[in-house]
Amino acid sequence: MNASETAAAVPNPFDASIVVTGTPVVGGLAYGPVIRVGDRPMFDAHAPEVPEGERDAQKRAFVDAAEAVGARLADRASHSTGVSAEVLTATAGLARDRGWISAASGLIESGTPASAAAAAATEKFVDMFTKLGGVMAERVTDLRDVRDRVVAELLGLPEPGIPTPETPSILCADDLAPADTAGLNPALVVGLAMRQGGPSSHTAIIARQLGIPCVVATADLDEIPSGAAAYIDGDAGTVGSEPDAAAIAAAVTRAREQAALVASWSGPGATADGVPIAILANVADGVSARTATQSPVQGVGLFRTELAFLDRATEPTVDEQAALYREVIEAFDGRKVVIRTLDAGSDKPLRFVDTELEPNPAMGVRGNRTALSHPEIRRGQLDALAAAAQGSAAVPWIMAPMIATVDEAREFAAQVRDRGMIPGVMVEVPSAAIMADAILAEVDFVSIGTNDLTQYTMAADRMSPELASLTDPWQPAVLALIGMVGAAGERTGKNVGVCGEAAADPLLACVLVGLGVRSLSSAPAASAAVGLKLGTVTMQQCREAARAALAATSASGARDAARAVTG
Incomplete structure (x- = not known):
């Protein structure tokens, strides 16, 4: 598709000379000159043999x-x-x-x-x-x-990476190493567009954590010239060059006004008619938990515990783990803290565990399945979590990743209850969604991991840029499974949460609530926008938006249908 064809096929609200489209990841509008990643180091691949x-x-x-x-x-x-x-x-x-x-x-x-x-x-x-x-x-x-x-x-060359712009700029790239994304300054890189990437890639997740408007899987991104004045619309999933100055200025003003409203939201989460919805934070350690307390969140909906284990030559002791976990619990003492047990395996190997390479790690021995061959790791972690919780004002909620059967949920719940904590499981596998009633009979809560649930439902690698449209959590088939879990939660009177990246999308949050979800956990930077949006809609509107999205036949159709209901 050439530039003129692209411009004709994509909505052009700002009268830009070129508009290209991709998959929206982080909402917001940004405007500035386009910069691109510099050249990587060159070397002579045919240099003579070393003496x-x-x-x-x-x-x-x-x-x-x-x-x-x-x-x-x-x-x-x-x-x-x-x-x-x-x-x-x-x-x-x-x-x-x-x-x-x-x-x-x-x-x-x-x-x-x-x-x-x-x-x-x-x-x-x-x-x-x-x-x-x-x-x-x-x-x-x-x-x-x-x-x-x-x-x-x-x-002896400078370390490669992203140039530091002198003015706020839009970064366009084929792909971006997560290590580079993690170092972005959101005051200078105000928008991010990638030709490759998917909505649940690490790069996209970090962009959301930084609050940078982001669009991925933008196949025609090379049509946008370097140095051009450009905008990125993270809600519509578009990137445009040389927009009409007056139109983009008015839009930027509106975006700033909306950002000011978001910044002023202080919680707690609730619909316009007063139905409480817990707005929670995803954290990874004590530092990120303490930072999250500065956001308008009511607790932690996902504490990823991998940092206690990654890059360790030996397994951390119970005391070492307990000290790390205690930092997060103390940061939110008296408030809800949901902790996910170790999510590692051949996809995220541990140095102190001999992990065989698997032909398909995404469907292999990962998450709770590592307890089959190394039950001592999970036992030690649960002991450490119980020790960390001693003396806290609230009992932590503990959940296992990659649960696929009722038996797995029952076995995990027994070990958590034996240590005086509240047991739950992640719903990431379609079988767990289908068996939600039976699983909720064994545990006290579930949390839906939309990244993996989408990947497994659509049989589409969530890291594949070619399949980004399939790994969009707005896919009606994924929403249908979430609805099954939400309905099971309402029947059993037990909490259903979402802790995947879908929880950071304000419009999708309305649909999730309409499907029966009652807690939403995301990067803290996204919490205020989600809470503000929910406060503008009633529960009835959420349910109508959910029905409209489920009736759609595509992810984009589901978005449009929900937007028509919620405004």
Whole structure:
């Protein structure tokens, strides 16, 4: 599709010269000059063989460069919060990965120059991860990012990444390493558009955490020239260049007024007719939890506990884990805190566990399934959570990821109750949604993870840019499953929450509430916009919006139908 065809096919409310469309991820309107990621380091892939006497020095230089990159990423992780910290820690682990370092070192020992060896070893792992698909495929971008950082270190070049603009700008990229996204300054990068990527990729999640309007899977993004004055509409999923000055100025003014309304919202969450809806935060550690307390949230709806385990050579002790968990509980002492047990496996491997590569990690041994082969890890974590909760003013809610059967829910609930805590499970697998009544008979609450539920329902890899339209949580089939869970919650009188990225979409939040969801947990930056929107609609409108969305035959149709009801 060329630029003129694109402009004709896409709504053009600001009379822009070119408009392209993608999948909306983070709402909002931004305007500024277009910048793009700079060139990655270049090296001679056909450089002559390294003399035997110089190979040890080259190998040492490579190992030192990899460690330097890993240390820098780890340091940035220690100064970050939430998903940013999690992603940076995992990327630091890639730079220090023994398999990758060993593969490159072996090539250097046979005479390949260090830079070329780093590239060749990376492509070996890229090929492996691409074939594995799922979450592993997303790490291809991370691997190549690590490669470029290590090569730059070897060549004495500046670390590659995103340019720092002098004025607020729109960043356009084919793809973006999560490590780069985590370092964005939202005061200078005011909008993000990617040609690739999906709505639940790490890059998209971090953009939401930073509150940067974002559109992904924008196939024709190259039609927007670098340096052009452009806008990004994160609600409509459009990017346009050279818009009419008066039209965009008026729209930006309206967006600022709306942002001021959002900033003034202080909670608590409720519909216009007074039905309470808990607005909660996703956190990953004590730092992100303390930061979240500054947002208008009523507690924590998802505490990801992976940071206690990632990049550890040995399993953390019960006391070490308890200290980390206690920071989050104390930050919200007396308020609701929902804690997810370890969600790791071959897609997010632990260094202290021998994990075999699986042909399809997304459907393999991950989440609660790791307890089959390593029950001691879950036992230790539950002991640590119970110890962390001692003396707190509220009992924590504990949920397991990747529950697929009633038996799994029953077994997990018994272990949580034995330790005096409130048991629940994640609904990420369609079977759990279908069996929601029976599962809710065993546990006290459920929380729907819309990212994975969408992936499994639509049989579409959530990291695939080509399938971004299928992995959109607005898909009516996904909404139908959520409705089944919500109805089961109403029948049993037990809470149904959503802690996937869908909970950060204000319009979708109205639909979720209409489907029976009573708590919404997202990045704290999204909480006020969700709460403000819910306060403008009645429960009846939410139910009508849900019915309209379910009657649609596409994700875009569901959006339009819900918007027509809620305004």
